[in-house]
Amino acid sequence: METIRFGVIGCGNISRTHANAIKGVDAAELVACCDVVEEKAASWAEEFGLGDSYHRDLDEMLARDDIQAVCVCTPSGLHSQHAIAAAQAGKHILCEKPLDVTLKKIDDMIAAADAYNVKMAGVFQRRTYDSTKRVREAVRTGKLGKLVIGDCYQKYFRSHEYYASGDWRATWDLDGGGALMNQGVHGIDLILHLMGPVKRVSAMARRLVRNIAVEDTAVAILEYENGALGVMEGTTSVTPGSGCEVAISGDNGTVGLSGDTITQWKFPGSEETQAEAEEQTAEAEGTASDPLALGATGHTEHIRDLCQAIIEDREPAIPGREARKAVELIKAIYKSSREGGTTVELPLSYVDDGPGID
Numbered sequence: 001m002e003t004i005r006f007g008v009i010g011c012g013n014i015s016r017t018h019a020n021a022i023k024g025v026d027a028a029e030l031v032a033c034c035d036v037v038e039e040k041a042a043s044w045a046e047e048f049g050l051g052d053s054y055h056r057d058l059d060e061m062l063a064r065d066d067i068q069a070v071c072v073c074t075p076s077g078l079h080s081q082h083a084i085a086a087a088q089a090g091k092h093i094l095c096e097k098p099l100d101v102t103l104k105k106i107d108d109m110i111a112a113a114d115a116y117n118v119k120m121a122g123v124f125q126r127r128t129y130d131s132t133k134r135v136r137e138a139v140r141t142g143k144l145g146k147l148v149i150g151d152c153y154q155k156y157f158r159s160h161e162y163y164a165s166g167d168w169r170a171t172w173d174l175d176g177g178g179a180l181m182n183q184g185v186h187g188i189d190l191i192l193h194l195m196g197p198v199k200r201v202s203a204m205a206r207r208l209v210r211n212i213a214v215e216d217t218a219v220a221i222l223e224y225e226n227g228a229l230g231v232m233e234g235t236t237s238v239t240p241g242s243g244c245e246v247a248i249s250g251d252n253g254t255v256g257l258s259g260d261t262i263t264q265w266k267f268p269g270s271e272e273t274q275a276e277a278e279e280q281t282a283e284a285e286g287t288a289s290d291p292l293a294l295g296a297t298g299h300t301e302h303i304r305d306l307c308q309a310i311i312e313d314r315e316p317a318i319p320g321r322e323a324r325k326a327v328e329l330i331k332a333i334y335k336s337s338r339e340g341g342t343t344v345e346l347p348l349s350y351v352d353d354g355p356g357i358d
Ligand SMILES: NC(=O)c1ccc[n+]([C@@H]2O[C@H](COP(=O)([O-])OP(=O)(O)OC[C@H]3O[C@@H](n4cnc5c(N)ncnc54)[C@H](O)[C@@H]3O)[C@@H](O)[C@H]2O)c1
Pocket: 009, 010, 011, 012, 013, 014, 015, 034, 035, 036, 037, 040, 058, 073, 074, 075, 076, 078, 096, 097, 098, 123, 125, 166, 182
């Protein structure tokens, strides 16, 4: 069996999930890592059994012939720089969310992946959950009838210590925003994945609690291309946080997700029995009991998909252009907020990379 050998760029928090995911895929092998902080690279290499196969210099790692793919796990505003360098070296790419923090930089990395003929996939692990797949199937096959409302609520808690834990956090240049661009990008991708594209948006982003440069709270009114309406709320400043919730209603039924669990599966008047409805939620709850295992499971599916995409020479499940969409909607929300809540049409008619709040 063909094996795809991976190097990991950036040896911080999420890189460990990538390492475990690579180790969980037969077609993948972890062979190297790289971090500007040499001690971090060295201890990471030791932790994952790589011996002295670590690098401080990215170009040095990218020059290796025994690496076919990289995971980009650096601060968000460095993703395009690292992905473009990887593409130029002929390496395939799995890039953490968000792809980068400006549409210009994202377009540059997509163009580089195209020009150098490498696969580039984005990470949005919520798409891989069974519960998400079931809800998407219900929406896409018309089980809900005409879609009327698609809501997404992301109420998180992030402490002051969290924001102080890295110089790049909550900066416009490297984090690209706050409650939406870092944490909320997951739910925004999810609602787009389930409901389809947004046509116009009106929004407010504010800094309500934390002493940070970016927004800690935002709300938006959405109009989807399919005519449905919805609201999106995102914050990192509430106690206690309740995670990511999605609720979608049509004229025939309603479905709801909370994390990896289906919380609503309601089709009154349909032939579906109560027992079938309970089965939908009970099965999903089973996978909710071990959040750590779940965290690696999503990334494992991303690694497996990228390996297969390389081997079969096909697009990955979430190619760069698909991962770009969530950032574009966040940019539209920021633009609306900056302009006092005015309605902003999508797709953005020019690359608007402004911040959400001054
Ligand atoms: N999918 C998810 O659920 C998820 C969860 C957490 C983080 N993330 C994303 O992963 C990325 C990293 O987040 P994190 O929390 O792991 O950050 P982190 O600060 O813990 O790790 C980043 C690492 O990159 C290293 N680094 C910085 N500049 C570098 C360079 N030029 N070359 C090589 N290494 C460099 C840093 O030294 C650090 O070790 C962010 O884009 C974040 O949005 C995704």
